[in-house]
Structures are given as C-alpha cells and as structure tokens.
Amino acid sequence: MPRIDAASRWQAMPMSDTPSDDGPDYWVGKTILAPYLATPTRVVDRMLRLAGVAAFDTVYDLGCGDGRIVIAAARDFGARGVGVDVEPYRIEESRANALAAGVADRVRFERIDALQVDISPATVVALYLVDWSTPRVIARIAAMCRPGTRIVSHSFALSPWAPQASEEVVDEHGNVRRIHLWIVPERSEEAHGGA
Numbered sequence: 001m002p003r004i005d006a007a008s009r010w011q012a013m014p015m016s017d018t019p020s021d022d023g024p025d026y027w028v029g030k031t032i033l034a035p036y037l038a039t040p041t042r043v044v045d046r047m048l049r050l051a052g053v054a055a056f057d058t059v060y061d062l063g064c065g066d067g068r069i070v071i072a073a074a075r076d077f078g079a080r081g082v083g084v085d086v087e088p089y090r091i092e093e094s095r096a097n098a099l100a101a102g103v104a105d106r107v108r109f110e111r112i113d114a115l116q117v118d119i120s121p122a123t124v125v126a127l128y129l130v131d132w133s134t135p136r137v138i139a140r141i142a143a144m145c146r147p148g149t150r151i152v153s154h155s156f157a158l159s160p161w162a163p164q165a166s167e168e169v170v171d172e173h174g175n176v177r178r179i180h181l182w183i184v185p186e187r188s189e190e191a192h193g194g195a
C-alpha cells in the first residue's frame with residue numbers, strides 16, 4: 001500500500017472512527033484521538049507548573065507528538081516521563097529530541113495507542129487532544145491511575161468533570177490558550193459521579 005502524507009490521511013479519515021482494514025496498515029486497530037498540533041513551549045511550561053511537576057513525578061503524555069512536554073518535564077523539573085503516540089515518525093522524532101536535550105536516560109517514548117497503554121505508574125498525565133476524545137481518555141485515567149494523579153490538559157476541558165484549576169496563557173505567538181487541571185479523587189465513584 002502506498003504511503004500517503006499526513007494531510008491527506010486526515011482528510012481521508014474520520015477522526016472519531018477506529019480505522020478500518022481499508023486504512024494504512026499502521027492505523028489498523030488504533031483510535032485516532034487527535035491530529036498532530038504542537039503545544040507552544042510557553043504553554044508547555046505553564047502546564048507543567050499548573051500540575052506542580054517535581055523531580056519525584058512520572059509524567060505521561062498521551063499523544064506525545066514531538067515529545068516536548070515529557071522532555072520539558074525531565075529537563076526543567078527533573079521528572080521522569082513517558083510519551084506515547086500512534087504515529088511512528090513522532091516516536092522517532094521524540095527520541096531524537098530527548099537525546100538532543102540530554103534527557104534520554106529519564107524519558108521513554110513508545111508507539112502505542114493511548115487507549116491501550118498502562119498508565120498506572122503516572123503521577124501526572126498531560127493531554128492535548130480534542131473535545132470528544134479528552135473525556136474518553138480521562139475516564140480511563142480515572143479508572144487506572146492512583147488518587148492524587150494530576151491531569152493537565154491544553155485547550156480541552158475535562159468534561160464531564162469541572163477542572164480544579166484553569167488558566168489562560170498567552171503563547172509566544174500572542175494567542176490565548178486555556179489549560180486545565182484535574183486531580184484523580186480518592187474514590188472511583190467520585191471520579192464517575194462528578195467533581
């Protein structure tokens with residue numbers, strides 16, 4: 001099957017569908033949660049600060065793109081990190097970026113579906129997805145992660161739960177971005193019953 005470029009792939013593929021056998025091989029069995037868009041670096045920094053990331057944290061980015069959130073968590077806050085993405089090129093790029101940033105020993109990147117990866121070791125989960133996929137991923141985080149795990153999301157609210165904190169950030173291009181924080185509560189019933 002011929003490879004098609006990223007733009008054509010997005011035009012060809014409904015984002016809410018699990019790709020079928022008609023799609024490129026490497027999408028089969030994966031749910032496409034969002035197209036690739038990078039979080040501006042100033043917003044990355046504010047997300048990590050909103051989540052209170054520190055050296056004892058393990059930061060997961062579900063849909064890590066070029067790895068910038070996990071790499072910044074390791075480089076600037078001394079944390080460990082795991083980034084996952086379905087796009088093979090993003091994983092290669094993330095690993096190269098981690099090497100260039102001198103944090104390859106503190107982070108790892110895996111090509112795996114965010115809806116399949118074991119996220120139970122996370123103390124912080126970063127998200128930059130879309131409105132329909134964010135609640136789906138958060139429901140999984142609430143079920144798998146320990147109470148106290150912080151979830152920080154760029155742009156998309158943590159529906160159906162009200163965020164514990166939200167901030168506006170002016171990025172380096174002058175655009176206003178919103179970021180949100182939610183903390184996995186003590187009891188899973190609370191996670192499913194509303195904040």
Ligand SMILES: C[S@@+](CC[C@H](N)C(=O)[O-])C[C@H]1O[C@@H](n2cnc3c(N)ncnc32)[C@H](O)[C@@H]1O
Nearest residue numbers: 033034037038039063064065085086113114128
């Ligand atoms: C909007 S980008 C965010 C990139 C990065 N987190 C950032 O903030 O700069 C969303 C990323 O999610 C990835 N993605 C989409 N569906 C996914 C899935 N099911 N599992 C893992 N990654 C996925 C895309 O390939 C893309 O790199």
